[in-house]
Amino acid sequence: MSPSWPRARRPPLPPLRHRRPAPPSTGSVCRTTTTGTGAWHLPPATASFWWGMAYLVLLCTVFAFFAQNHAASRTSPSRVSLLMGSEPVFGALIAVWGFGERVGPGGWIGGAMIVAAAWWVTLPPRRA
Structure with missing residues (x-):
């Protein structure tokens, strides 16, 4: 259980660390700038x-x-979390209806689960 700090006395957050994304992003840059033969491919000038x-x-x-x-x-944080959590659903719907993308049954089930979870957390709590 975390202590409930007053707003003015909360300890500072640690600085963000950017060490982890560096190797995958470096690999992505190298992969996209080379061809299958290992020769560099320059972007258009x-x-x-x-x-x-x-x-x-x-x-x-x-x-x-x-x-x-x-x-x-x-x-509010709860509204932000609902919006950010349902972002994959919006992306999938735009891809399906806007660009003709095909989504399989697993994709539709996953999207329905995200929408159901978002709806469920917006319901008022039950009184015991």
Whole structure:
């Protein structure tokens, strides 16, 4: 059981550690920049490619990350957890209806379980 610290006296959180993701991300970069023969494959040198990359990095990744954290800090933790926990369902539905992706029975069952769990936790508690 953790002690209930007053808000002003809570111990500081430890700094984030970024050691673990480094090897997989380094391997991903090396794998995507080489061909099957081991030769390096350079990205296109066209301006349209790099403008597209800048758009994807700045708007779709950086801005979305900060907007999501800004919105999450202004609502309750339970609401944030429901939204973040149901994100795979939204992604699957967009893939199915927007892009024609096929989902097998296991995928539909998993999605239904996520929706059912999200609905269940929103129910008011029963009085004993």
